[in-house]
Amino acid sequence: MLLFKVIAFVAFLHSLSIRAVYAIPVAPDATADTTTDVEPAWPEEKRQVQNSYYATLGLICYKDEGYHPAIVAVYPDGSSVRWHSPDCSYPGHAREWEVKVDRKRGPPWEERNYLETQSRKSVRMVGTVKTFRLDSTLNDRRLLPRGKENCWWYLHRGMKALVRNGVVDEETAHKAYTGLKRRTAWSGRPWPAPRWRDQT
Numbered sequence: 001m002l003l004f005k006v007i008a009f010v011a012f013l014h015s016l017s018i019r020a021v022y023a024i025p026v027a028p029d030a031t032a033d034t035t036t037d038v039e040p041a042w043p044e045e046k047r048q049v050q051n052s053y054y055a056t057l058g059l060i061c062y063k064d065e066g067y068h069p070a071i072v073a074v075y076p077d078g079s080s081v082r083w084h085s086p087d088c089s090y091p092g093h094a095r096e097w098e099v100k101v102d103r104k105r106g107p108p109w110e111e112r113n114y115l116e117t118q119s120r121k122s123v124r125m126v127g128t129v130k131t132f133r134l135d136s137t138l139n140d141r142r143l144l145p146r147g148k149e150n151c152w153w154y155l156h157r158g159m160k161a162l163v164r165n166g167v168v169d170e171e172t173a174h175k176a177y178t179g180l181k182r183r184t185a186w187s188g189r190p191w192p193a194p195r196w197r198d199q200t
Contacts (some may be wrong), residue, residue, distance in 0.1 A: 011021060012198045055134065057126040057157065057168070060118045067122075067189040069155040069180065072114040073131070078106025080113035083138040085145060085154030097144040097154070101135070124180040126172060133165045152181075152193040157200045 045063045055073040059118035060082075062068055082102040087095050102111045113122060143157040159177050174196050180194045 008116055053131055054128055055131050056115070057129045057134075058115050059126065059159075059176050060114065060120045061123045061180055061184045061189070062118060067184045067191065069152055069184075069193075070114070071155065073108070073129075073134060074113045074115055075131075077115065080104045080106075080115065081135070082114045083135075083158065085143070087151065095145070097151075099139055099141060099144065099154070101139055121183055122180075124176045124183070126168060126176045129162075129167050133167055134162075137161050137165050137167065150191045152191055152192075153200075155180075156194045156196070156198070160200050175178050 026082060055075050058072050058074070060070050060072055064072070068086070072079045072082050072084045080103070082104075084100055084102075085097050086100055087120060088098050102114070104113055106113070121194070138158050138161070143154050143161060145151060145153040156177065158171045159168070161169045163173050177196055184193075
């Protein structure tokens with residue numbers, strides 16, 4: 001009888017030790033706010049990508065068998081892109097236009113972008129614009145000259161398209177286009193340029 005009591009007492013003590021070691025964890029408060037107001041720092045490469053969303057836009061006119069207009073974008077890294085429409089037809093054949101996109105790498109490969117290579121008299125600044133839809137808008141064959149039109153019609157249609165797509169507001173585009181047209185007219189531009197209000 002005594003032996004039975006001793007065994008029962010030892011079993012009771014053993015059960016108490018198991019409960020102490022393997023205690024049931026208490027669930028955290030589901031309503032507790034575990035968020036923090038401190039935002040992680042942006043990596044440097046991500047900052048650079050964000051900055052590339054903007055570019056400086058300008059209109060230029062350079063001598064290439066006449067006064068040839070183009071739209072130029074200069075990016076924060078110093079690179080630049082030039083959109084224009086040259087006549088690619090052979091002598092004696094009907095004019096055949098194409099959209100040409102020229103690119104210049106920034107420093108240290110090429111120090112001067114397409115805006116810096118032109119004199120101030122042949123440049124009209126548009127301003128800082130978002131690069132979203134910029135290339136897809138200007139690299140479009142529907143903007144090319146038709147019939148007896150010249151290369152200035154590409155510039156005219158290109159600026160109108162940028163206005164429609166929300167890249168540039170109409171007042172700014174009108175002012176830049178008309179300003180470049182007047183400057184080149186004073187310099188003896190041989191090609192007639194369409195007016196801003198002309199239908200495209």
